[in-house]
Amino acid sequence: MTSFKQSLELGLIRCPTCGLAVSRASLRMDRRCPRCQDRIEHRTPLSSEMTLAWLIAGIVLYIPANLLPVMHTGGLPGEADSTILGGIFEFWRSGDWDIALLIFIASVAVPFTKFIAIGLLLLTVRKNSRWQQHQRTALYRIVEFIGYWSMLDVIVVALTSALLQFQMLGTAEPRPGIAFFCAVVVVTMLSALSFDPRLIWDRRT
């Protein structure tokens, strides 16, 4: 690994917009490209801080997303609010284990995975660790990729509420919980976006 040189060691920094190679001057302050005037940053400033902030917001919002009901169904058999976990449990109990598994993966496993993964990335980056750098980069890619799949639940609630309007036979309405869950998905996506993966490969200089 030591044979690979970072651009910094070669005295170079590349402008991300126009590709101009620029000399490495001060690492600590923002610079503008002399050709295209866009920002040149060696690393995204405050990347870790922003990632951490979004991550904390996501974790905090995940609690009401799970405690508050996400949908209210009504009709002949009665009115009921259902939460995410409650819904999973109901499906499991009534024998639809495949649907229960699907919701569990989309609404519980994926957000938790993201929390843990981003947390891990932040921690290892802060310590400038060299542990498993390839795998960590792959992990970042995975987190970016699976980010939006949690919106599955939100879309289904929206569709159901729009379509299931049969008055006596069946009605459905969204409840605040789903808004919180949507916020969690968006916030964790932003958290993943603001993480600069180049930090994984930084060496202590």
Added chain:
Amino acid sequence: MSAASRPPSEEELPTPAVQSRSWLPRLVWVVPIAAAVIGISLLIKNWENQGPRITISFLTGEGVQVGKTLVKYRDVTVGHVSAVVLSADHQTVLVSADLSKDAASLLKADTQFWIVRPRIGVGSVSGLDTLLSGVYIGMKTGAATLRERQFVGLENPPALSHGPRGRELQLHAARAGSLAIGAPVYFRQFQVGRVIDENLLPDGSTRVSVFVESPYDGFVKPVTRFWNASGIDVKLGADGLNVQTESLAAVLAGGIAFDDGPTEVLPTAVAMPGDFTLYKNETEAMAPPDGDPHYVRMRFSQALRGLDVGAPVEFVGVNIGSVVAVDLGYERQNRSFPVIVTAKLYPRRMGQAYEALAAQGKTESVETLAEFVGTLVDRGLRAQPRSASLLTGKLYIALDFLPASTRTAFDASIRPLELPTANGTFQELEASVGRLVKKVNDLPLEQIVADLHADLKDLHETLGDLHGRVLPSAVETLSALHTTLDSAGRTLDVESPLQRGLTETLLESRSTLQAVRELAEYLDRHPDSLLRGRRPQKMPHAPAATSPSEAKP
């Protein structure tokens, strides 16, 4: 080595302009802070809105579901069930319910809870909507000042769930008489209240609690008489058959009716407000008070088969009492067994006669009464058994003036008073029948038969006449009638609008049913057409075999 492959030195590269770092990204911390604030405020709001949690114990938890079963007060949801557990001794079910904050003021020490399930009683059907929506817990607040969190639930809904205004009265009766809780109470055939409770008292009598709604409770006065109006009252009297019933509900569930009693009120029979007697029927209720009974004894020297205890005693046709005991005595002098009948008489039942006697002072005491009876005996008053009904063979005692009676001694001082008796005439019936049979026996039957024979021959000739002349014209009439009916039938034939309308309706129904049947068959063949619609069908191939016309044998 070309210039391109060598990394440039620092001097060859352009120097970027330096600019201070923007502070905008730091604003991102607003987001988690805002999220935390929202979360905490939600938590606080939720905790603040928590209402009280109560525990109600029931004998059974049937139909109660955690999280689903609601608690309703006056049909407004005020809470829901949060837990259902067995009590420690496994005898009762403890239902915990979380109520909303504003329902806390309803929880008094005597607040009642019950489970509303579908119930079918004789008088009412209730709670059917719970078949669809699930049972719920009904609530009725009490009036106590003490607050409470533990309650014992009722197994049946209270008779009055929302405290209508009115008066509760207690009625006493010897028997409950097929009254159910919830049975209606009528005043002049208008329902004004309900039976709300029935209790068996330790002495064996029944106490029935009724509730009369206001403003009708104003009709209940001290002179009011209550009677059992259940079922159908059928009376067969001199004026014919009389059928009376208050209402169908009363026939099925029983009912109580009340009205003002007879206006004369005995000084000893003033009813306490709230406490009344429940009479067996209207007649008994409205009967004027009987007054005190007087016991009399009668000795009969003939067999009194058919005289039951309770048989009426009539004075000049008016019922003034009933038989209390029928006994067999023994007289040593004559070695005979007289029948000793004890009866109780109510002189008040004589009505105006009694009043007239009272005006003359004859009813002041038992002695004066006995003296008066003595004068009657001198005039021929005797007790005589008579046949009440030839069909049943029952007897009753009639006190009547018999002019042919012999003088007897009457002692007005014996207690109980002994009335002189006369033999009944019912035994003479047997003798008369015997005489009749003898008479029939003596009839000249052969002569009668011969005369009859001659008459029959005559009749035969008449009948032949009838057949020859009368019948053919009758047949003609009938055939003319037949033709008339025929043409009437044709008139009512297909041409009539009624027929046409009926036929059209039937044809229409037939086509509708056919269409429905075809739809059902189509769905049976292609159930997926509900989702996917009709699929196009490939043209089928005819069989390669020879066509049936050629293969015909």
Added chain:
Amino acid sequence: MNGHYIRFAVALLLSVGVGCSSAPVRYYTLTPTPDKALPAKTTLAIDVRVVHTPPQLKRSELMVRTGPTEVTLLENERWVSPLNDEIRDALRLELQRREGRLTALRAYAKLTIDIDVQHFEAELGKHALLEVSWSATLFAPGAHSAGGRATSTFRADEKIHTGYAGLVEGYQREIAALAEAIVAVLTSPANGIDASCH
């Protein structure tokens, strides 16, 4: 009602139902296209009653035979009105067209034809079979009892053109042939009335 179940069921239904539509249904009739000529003055009231049809025909879908024991229902090809009514109306119209030839029956006011359909089946592209036994009753004006009666049987087994329209057209031809046979029997010189043939 289980909230989540509905969500997924609806999503599934949507995805399945979006790409589907129903195949069109075609309707057929046995009554011939109307003549351009005006109908002849009708002095004879003609009433046709279909007394019996094989029970498998009591449906609106066309039925073709596809084997010695097998028949196929053509789901998207249907009779426009119940088959009984189709046969009745078609025959009545065909008889009315030929009414001009029933001059011999001028004395009568009403003709009732009772049709008992024994066979009514076809093989696509091959042949169509119509076999009925019929009886005609004539009523003099004002009379309610029969003034004349004729009974016979009729059988037509014709080749048909290919396709569904060819099938129905074959049946139409056979109904017309039946009308011809009835008229022939009713006007045959051997007093026509009270005849029964086989």
